[in-house]
């Protein structure tokens with residue numbers, strides 16, 4: 001059995017849409033879906049009806065925030081043209097958080113890891129927002 005989050009059912013046209021887009025995927029297994037649903041705690045810095053931003057549990061920089069869509073999308077490879085606005089909203093949330101955290105002017109890095117080879121460990125898309133220390137290039 002799988003269940004869909006209420007906002008997903010509400011905002012995306014109901015169970016048929018969910019079935020078409022997620023098949024048998026069990027969103028109750030997704031830790032970021034649980035954070036978005038308020039089922040497990042997170043240090044949330046920003047949220048609106050589409051996205052939320054919370055501190056990474058294992059920070060790699062003085063500021064390390066994750067921006068996620070509320071709706072489950074496993075990887076960047078799963079993005080559809082109709083998700084363009086949602087991804088834009090993630091970037092706007094990152095900008096807001098960077099300003100809140102005081103790193104907007106000095107600079108910060110945003111990263112999406114896509115699939116295991118790039119280091120993705122949580123399969124619900126997320127934008128890392130890292131700042132508060134010098135960032136090197138190329139990344140490891």
Ligand code: AMP
Pocket residue numbers: 031042055056057058059066112113119120121122123
């Ligand atoms: P990635 O390796 O790109 O998939 O990034 C996943 C990130 O999620 C890692 O930086 C983890 O430290 C972070 N993470 C995993 N579980 C949690 C959690 N419950 N709350 C906050 N951050 C988490």
